[in-house]
Amino acid sequence: MVKVFVPRDSTALSLGADKTAKAIQLEAEKRGIAIQLIRNGSRGLFWVEPMVEVETAQGRVAYAPVKPKDVASLFDADFLNGANHALYLGLTNEIPYLKNQQRLTFARAGVTDPVSLEDYVAHDGYKGLKNALTMTQEDIIKTVTESGLRGRGGAAFPTGIKWNTVLGASGEQKYIVCNADEGDSGTYSDRMVMEDDPFVLIEGMTIAGIAVGATQGYIYLRSEYPHALHVLNEAIAKATLAGYLGDDVCGSGQRFYLEVRRAAGAYVCGEETSLLESLEGKRGLVRFKPPLPAIEGLFGKPTVVNNVISLATIPIILDKGAQYYADYGMGRSRGTLPIQLAGNIKQGGLVELAFGVTLRELLYDYGGGSASGRPIRAVQVGGPLGAYLPESQFDTPMDYEAFQNLWAVLGHGGIVAFDDTVNMAKMARYAFEFCSVESCGKCTPCRIGAVRGVEVMDKIATGKDHAKNIQVLRDLSDTMLNGSLCALGGMTPYPVISALNHFGEDFGLDKGLNEKESVV
Amino acid sequence: MPLLHAIQDDIGYIPEDVYPQIAQAMALSVAEVHGFVTFYHHFRTHPVGEHILQVCRAESCQAMGSEQLEADIKAKLGIDYHQTTADGKVTLLPVYCLGNCACSPAVMMDDDVYGRMDMAQITELVSEVSNG
Structure with a gap:
């Protein structure tokens, strides 16, 4: 049976992916053709969503953007065999926008069915956890430290050092808290992980729990992401049922439980101490630091607070090793950054690349310039608290220190473009x-x-x-x-x-x- | 928090006259409950329409003309933010980022996000829910 993929990611849905999926199903029934319709995640080529893929002997072939009115002609053209059509984009993996990327954290996004644990495992899922379970806590943390991974939420604090502090803190109960309160305009990579590859976040949090000796994890999820909530809950239930979460993680005798907590629309709760207050059921007032959350965090216990992308990057580091990850990047910015192109941009979407790529390459080679066709006058990098950069700074490489030297921030890797009509x-x-x-x-x-x-x-x-x-x-x-x-x-x-x-x-x-x- | 979400999911808002019951159940004072509810933008203390239309006001959507869209929506519905249309169908709320920034401007009708919106699509969306 031919496999047809139609994404279920929010952005794809926002452009009518559900209607497209329904039209394909109906047309197949009408023609008496048996197909297997899979609702995959998004590849992140948002400017051409809804992007439909068909599995062929040569690999997956893409057609985009597919509206319900295009469906009959796709069948007529024999798209189920990967045939040519006005919307034909060729082999998905050969599309330059995708082919030129270095997908590590997002290796599976758009490839798999997000809520299929079998799919996840078949695509290298849970290899990192399996490795971690054979290692000592110190060695897991050493691997994370040596990978050079820094907090992807924006503060860029070395993840391994944070974990080491929590490991060293005394306390019976410790927590892993995932900051999924992605409120920055121009960012959506957290949402994509949660909707398009939720098991990678679950695996990352489980590894974090084992590394520091925490048995309970919370995902603090912004209320604006209802789809992510459903996908995460479904994935957590499946992981628990299969023994990847719970009393005995993969038969190791270690415990780790995970729960999603819905936030309630306060941007400041993306700040880690405010987030902890909110999780404790209080107003999200920022706490004084010190004490650091790593020492006195949730309910006063030692707590790892990490961003979604940081945690979702842990599995590949534990799978392929610290050096594999650290080999990407420049200077003190190691690994890859999932960059999000947004605002007035022709080809908006997710671009995961090693640190070092310049703004100009991102805006023009990937983004294709502005959506309006007018010159890009300014870009804001790093969310509503990030600096605006003029055209003269577009050759800056994506690197924490390079941005810092310009009195700017990389933040969560969101880039919002504005054309020359902006005031x-x-x-x-x-x-x-x-x-x-x-x-x-x-x-x-x-x-x-x-x-x-x-x-x-x-x-x-x-x-x-x-x-x-x-x-x-x-x-x-x-x-x-x-x-x-x-x-x-x-x-x-x-x-x-x-x-x-x-x-x-x-x-x-x-x-x-x-x-x-x-x-x- | 989960309790308040449950109440609002069920009836659309948190009536102030249930504060004492919440306070008792959670071992808090009524003032603390009030403080909590009003701290979070998501919680509402007044009834809302059958459907909620949230319009993104953040930078990415502004870069794609959301300010004009906001003004046009308000004019079309004849209401401002935090108000409900006369037929009780639609409540209009501002929102700061829906995570749909690659396809701005974005709005959210109930739990569904819509990208690359213009007034024609908004009009269709509103009439769909108003007549549905």
């Missing part, structure tokens, strides 16, 4: 507005500063006392940057000041003049 002063105002909506309210620089920021941006827009207000904007940003308790208030100045520095003309500053001379 950067408006984007700066929005950054403050967003901060004021999402501030937890605990510290003054963030709670009050964000509101004052909106006000001063409005004053700048009127042009009255312009030079003075620009100075107020800088002073206020300085206070927020240095005085805030967490990254929300502390990094809101990144988009604001980078917009001001690189796009001063949008703030009423004449090009070539310094701020003091520029009077409106």
Whole structure:
């Protein structure tokens, strides 16, 4: 029976994948052809979703984008045998966008049925855990440390060092918490892992649990991701039933339980201590650090808090070894980064590559330029708290330190492109507005500063006392940057000041003049 | 949190008059329950329409013209954010990122995300749920 694949990923669904799947099923029935319709994850080529694949002797062949109205003609053209058609893209693995990537964390995304444990195991799943179960806790952590993996949530803290702290902390009960509160605009790689390859996250968390001696894991999942919730719950149930979770993980005698907790739409809960408060059933107020969560985390117990991508990268490191992973990348940024192309971009989607690829390559070679066809004027990298970069910085390689040197951040690897119709002063105002909506309210620089920021941006827009207000904007940003308790208030100045520095003309500053001379 | 989700999933909002019962069950004060519910954007304390339309306001969608779309949706439905249409069918809410940023602008009707939206598709979507 011919296998036909139609993705079930949210973005594919948002472009009508369910209707396409239904149309294919109905057309096959109508023609009396038996097919096996598999709802796979997405390959991440979102600009051509819904992408339908057919398994042929030569490999999987792709057709995209397939709308219900195209289905009859696909059957007429004999797409079930991989024949040519107006929507024919050739062998999936030969599509340049995909072929040129280095998929490690996302090796299975779009290939497998996300909720099929058999599929997962058949595609190298649970090899990492099997290896980990033969190793000592110290050796597992040593492998993670030597791989060079750094926290993919944005802070880029070495994962192995964090785990080692939790291992060394005394306590009967320890926890693994997965931060799946992916609230940054322009990012969706966490969602893709959870929807398209959930077992890899489950496996990563299980390995983390065994490495540090934690028996309970929680996935703190944002409420905006209902599909991910269902997929994760189904996958956890299957993994538990098959003995990969529970009282006796793979017959090792070790325990590990996993539960998904739904968040409730507070951006600040992506900050790890706020997340822990929320998991404990409280308002998500940021905690003072120290104590570090690794020492006193969830319910005061030693806790590993890692991002989805960090945890989902653990299995391949334990499967192929630290060196295999560390061989990718540049400088202190080892391995690969799943980059997400978003905003005004022609070919938006997931691009996993070794660190070192430049913004320009990503925006033009992969992204194909802007969706509107106009020049890309600015990109925001790393979510709403990331800096805006002008065209002159597009040759920057994706590398934590290279971005840091530009007073920018890689964050979670999301890139949002804007064409030349964007008003950067408006984007700066929005950054403050967003901060004021999402501030937890605990510290003054963030709670009050964000509101004052909106006000001063409005004053700048009127042009009255312009030079003075620009100075107020800088002073206020300085206070927020240095005085805030967490990254929300502390990094809101990144988009604001980078917009001001690189796009001063949008703030009423004449090009070539310094701020003091520029009077409106 | 799971308790509040269960209530809202069931009846669409968290009525303030159940705070005392929640407080008792969770060994909290009523003030703490109030503080908790109002901290989280997801929880609502007032009844909503039959369907919830969330419109993304985040940067990626702005880069693809979501501001105009927001204005047009408000005009079309004749309501602002956090309000419900007169026929009680649709409640309009802002949202900051739906994770559909490769296909902006995005909206979410109940649990379903829709990408690359324009007013024609929004109109169709709204009439589908309003008549369905």
